[in-house]
Amino acid sequence: MTMRDNGRPASSLEREVTLLETLDRLLNRGVVVAGDVTLSVADVDLIYLGLRLLLSSVETAREWGVRSAGE
Amino acid sequence: MTSEAGWYLYAFLSHEDLPPLAGIDGHSPPSLIAENGIAALASSVPLAEFGEEALRRNLEDPRWLEEKVRLHESIVEAALAKGPVLPMKFGTIFLNPDTIRAVIRRNARRIREALEFLRDKVEWGVKGFADRAALRAAVLRSDAALLALSREASAKPPGQAFFLKRKIEESASAKSLDREEVLTREVLAAIQKTVVDRAALPPLLPEVPRGERIVLNLACLVRREGVEAFLAGVEQWNRGHGEEGVRLLTSGPWPPYHFVPRLDDEG
Numbered sequence: 001m002t003m004r005d006n007g008r009p010a011s012s013l014e015r016e017v018t019l020l021e022t023l024d025r026l027l028n029r030g031v032v033v034a035g036d037v038t039l040s041v042a043d044v045d046l047i048y049l050g051l052r053l054l055l056s057s058v059e060t061a062r063e064w065g066v067r068s069a070g071e
Numbered sequence: 072m073t074s075e076a077g078w079y080l081y082a083f084l085s086h087e088d089l090p091p092l093a094g095i096d097g098h099s100p101p102s103l104i105a106e107n108g109i110a111a112l113a114s115s116v117p118l119a120e121f122g123e124e125a126l127r128r129n130l131e132d133p134r135w136l137e138e139k140v141r142l143h144e145s146i147v148e149a150a151l152a153k154g155p156v157l158p159m160k161f162g163t164i165f166l167n168p169d170t171i172r173a174v175i176r177r178n179a180r181r182i183r184e185a186l187e188f189l190r191d192k193v194e195w196g197v198k199g200f201a202d203r204a205a206l207r208a209a210v211l212r213s214d215a216a217l218l219a220l221s222r223e224a225s226a227k228p229p230g231q232a233f234f235l236k237r238k239i240e241e242s243a244s245a246k247s248l249d250r251e252e253v254l255t256r257e258v259l260a261a262i263q264k265t266v267v268d269r270a271a272l273p274p275l276l277p278e279v280p281r282g283e284r285i286v287l288n289l290a291c292l293v294r295r296e297g298v299e300a301f302l303a304g305v306e307q308w309n310r311g312h313g314e315e316g317v318r319l320l321t322s323g324p325w326p327p328y329h330f331v332p333r334l335d336d337e338g
Contacts, residue, residue, distance in 0.1 A: 002322070018322060019140075022141070023136075025328040026143060026158075026160065028160075029160070030159050030161070031082075031332075032163075033174050033178075034174075034335060035080065036170065037077065037122065037126060037162070037163075037164035038160070038162060
């Protein structure tokens with residue numbers, strides 16, 4: 001799966017958007033069957049909560065010019 | 072401590088090519104569980120990591136989740152490269168491969184029909200990003216009524232001009248929103264001919280930073296032989312609308328997550 005924006009390289013924001021797109025597909029769509037272990041809607045909501053917090057903290061850190069360790 | 076294992080299910084296939092990748096646990100190779108001419112692509116996973124309680128706990132770790140979601144996706148994509156797939160929802164795990172066989176037996180006709188329909192088709196994502204300031208500027212530049220008003224304003228004394236300018240601002244905001252709607256309808260019309268089916272998705276993020284907003288989020292089912300025409304249509308649309316601050320981004324090819332049948336409906 002690749003992202004196209006008129007041949008320009010995808011920005012880091014766009015890469016995050018791609019991760020969200022992947023999550024949206026894998027967590028909300030796809031074939032649902034009754035496995036012995038499956039994710040409930042509540043589980044998925046929990047994931048989104050955690051992920052939004054993570055993404056917003058990444059975005060905040062970037063706005064403040066903070067670099068993550070190792071950069 | 073448990074050394075028990077379960078089976079993580081990735082997809083149903085009508086072909087028997089195994090992706091040359093490690094499974095979602097990082098090492099167990101995927102295998103095929105065949106039944107009624109349909110193959111289930113699955114791999115062994117430790118229940119210490121993927122059992123009910125462990126899975127719930129791991130989901131709260133965004134890094135674990137990102138890694139596993141990417142592994143799941145890359146395995147399904149590798150299978151998609153060899154033929155049609157029905158991708159499963161993330162985190163579908165069975166304790167016994169016989170249960171997977173039973174799922175296939177119960178749904179064999181539907182799975183087979185869907186795989187046949189999806190042969191040589193892939194999913195593409197289309198997202199529309201609007202730069203609202205640019206769109207507004209374009210409306211102000213090109214709307215005949217607004218241009219007439221601003222000519223009128225420049226000929227008036229300051230007091231009257233002030234009110235006219237406020238009227239122009241308000242009208243420009245409303246017209247920008249209208250224009251946004253027209254543009255999204257035009258996108259649908261532009262790709263219509265190259266798309267087999269489409270699904271509208273909820274906006275990915277409520278607000279994208281830097282003044283951009285996602286005004287369109289679509290999943291499109293496209294014939295492999297039509298992908299080039301589909302992408303050319305999107306690109307042509309972008310070339311025609313760059314100055315209005317709206318651009319389309321495509322992503323794909325995806326496994327057809329939005330175009331799978333419901334199974335087990337009839338109990």
